[in-house]
Amino acid sequence: MNLKELAAHLNLSQTTVSRALNGFPEVSEATRRRVAAAAEQYNYRPNTRAKALATGRAMAIGHVIPLSSQHEMVNPIFGDFIAGAGESYARAGYDMILSLVEDSEQEKAYREMAAKRNVDGIVLHAPRMSDPRIDLLRSIGLPFAVHGRASDLEAPYSWLDVNNKSAFDRATQFLLDLGHRRICLVNGLESMDFAWRRRAGYEAALSSRGLPLDPALMYAEEMTESYGYRTVVATQALENPPTAYLVSSIIPAMGVRRAIEDTGRRMGREISVITHDDDLSYLRNGDEVPQFTATRSSVQEAGRQLANLLLEQIRSPTETPLTRLLEAHLTVGRSTGPAPTP
Template identity: 65%
Template sequence: MNLKQLSQTLGLSQTTVSRALNGYPEVSEATRKRVALAAEKANYRPSTRAKGLATGRALAIGHVIPMSTKHEMVNPIFGDFIAGAGEAYSRHGFEMILSIVDDSSEEAVYQGLKSRGSVDGVVVHGPRMNDSRIALLDDLDLPFVVHGRASGVTTSYSWLDVNNRRAFQRATDFLCDLGHRRIGLINGLETMDFAHRRRHGYVESLQNHGIELDPTLMTTGEMTEGYGYLSTLAMLSSSQPPTAIVSASMISALGARRAIEDRGLVMGRDVSIVTHDDMLSYLQNGTDVPVFTSTRSSVREAGRLLAEMLITRLADPTLPPLQTLLEAELTVGQSTSPAPSAG
């Protein structure tokens, strides 16, 4: 059933029916309820485009992904985040627009989204240190929220982040308490704010336990399985290999496990691993008992919460910036045990 047919059924004009469905105040409450009931019975849903034309809004949220991080599109972590955000958008009648852009034209894309009115707001992914996109979006007056934080940016802005520093401090503390003293770090790209904070937590824990820092046990790179594999092989080939590793994602932790097994060692006996972000829909960390000990956070829930945050700001632009810091939960699995020398 389309709008014209629904209007004829109710004996009302198409304009009145459209205004009733879109919440215009000049429509009486009785008429609004009558129209809503009829629309529900007829399973009628106004098109997003038509609703946008009626309200003067795009009813769309933009996600701009630089080509340098295009691997995120097939990364289960990114997929879970988008799934969570999509649930919120669908519930509130918004569409999602994903744009893959060359890094050099990213700012121009944001300017185009604003000038064309293509979106009502945007989600900023992968904030970098001193991220210039925040000032740009402020200047454009384009509503936005950031998935993460950008150290060095002094203006106030809306963000949702996991306490990465605290998560990696707790992970390293846990390994130190098990007697480990040679602990490796397989981190993300440290130009990204989250990875900078994770290294800080790892270093802080080692210093608190009186353990000297060893640069040969700290790596930074894109969090792929291959990166985890090669980084772990290099560490295990050193004259003083690690007895434990903290990994920035379960993807790279899988590579670390493969490297351990290729060397004829056993994960959780010879080399312990603590990972992060293990609550993934399509890559489960075991069933009843987790395979990996992890600092657990739900990326899907983060996507949902961040989308709700942006929608809240769109509904009331006078609100001050909204900021949420989530804590990760340390969950013990089969990948950790006391250090061999402490056993």
């Protein structure tokens, strides 16, 4: 069914139907709902080029992805985020433009998007503590939203983030309640804002119990499976090894589990493990009973919500940035248990 046929079916003008589908404010909410329901029923999808001409928009969202070998986006969590964002874009009639660039070419890529007007908004990934890209995007003038936050920046901007500090405080408290006192933090690169906040949560929980921080139990690297494995091997060789590991992603957590098993120990008995970001669509954490105890936050849902937040900015520009803080939920699995008796 094309636009003319849909308009005739609804006994409305083509202009009214087009404006209803494109979110123009002069169309009543009742008409908008009626048109949307009919479009869904008859599987009508407006032509993207025609929609762009009608709205003056590019009908696309830009994602600039650096190619740095140590960039956090190399892990498969990024795929789930993009899948979630893509669902929201598709429902709104938007395309996604992924631009893969060298790290040094990021500014050029953002400026070219703005100059060509081939996107209506931009998503910024993996912010650092003081991220110059945020000021750059603010100066360019295109709507943008950040997946995460940059703690060292005071000027307002739109973002969506998980409450990383609260999640790791809660996870550390859970291990402390089980009697663990030697807890190893297996964190991501701490120049990244999310990792800095997770370390802050870990430190806050230990401090609340009067426990000292031990630098020998605090690791921060790119989150790979081998990193998790190497960390367990190194820390179990200590004179007073940890009895628990708090891990920033299920990917290094798999390496942690492999190392525990290779040393003849049992995860959840001799050594406990809590991981984060276990809710991946193609890397499930067990079936009915999770293998890992985890601070769970759906990356795919974060992609959906951040995309909707940015689209809302594009449809209804406002001087007040939009922000959203998601909470992670602690899910108990087989990987944790009471601290072993000395």
